[in-house]
Amino acid sequence: xxxxxxxxxxxxxxxxxxxxxxxxxxxxxxxxxxxxxxxxxxxxxxxxxxxxxxxxxxxxxxxxxxxxxxxxxxxxxxxxxxxxxxxxxxxxxxxxxxx
Numbered sequence: 001x002x003x004x005x006x007x008x009x010x011x012x013x014x015x016x017x018x019x020x021x022x023x024x025x026x027x028x029x030x031x032x033x034x035x036x037x038x039x040x041x042x043x044x045x046x047x048x049x050x051x052x053x054x055x056x057x058x059x060x061x062x063x064x065x066x067x068x069x070x071x072x073x074x075x076x077x078x079x080x081x082x083x084x085x086x087x088x089x090x091x092x093x094x095x096x097x098x099x
Contacts, residue, residue, distance in 0.1 A: 010040070014053065018042040026057070034059060 013020040020040045025033050036057050043052040065077035073081075082098065089096045 014040050014042060015050075018044075 010020050010022070019042065020038075022038060024036055024038050026036045027033055036059055038058075039056045041054050042050050043054055045051045065074060065080070066072060067074050082096075085096050088094075
């Protein structure tokens with residue numbers, strides 16, 4: 001019942017405001033349930049009648065590690081990759097360079 005109320009509120013906003021944005025839980029092909037950020041926008045025709053609804057789904061993990069404007073990796077992603085590579089280098093007796 002709670003899901004029905006959530007989706008009713010979501011679609012009420014899409015229909016009245018023309019858009020909705022928020023986080024949802026989504027079942028992915030692997031069978032996992034993951035958190036995603038969803039944007040839904042209304043596309044209107046020349047007479048301003050709703051024609052289509054366009055949704056964009058982003059994985060929250062991706063958003064946490066990438067710049068929202070450029071899509072490039074951010075400092076959090078850099079540190080995660082650096083730590084992973086330092087551990088691997090130590091394990092295999094190799095060095096790491098950062099430019």
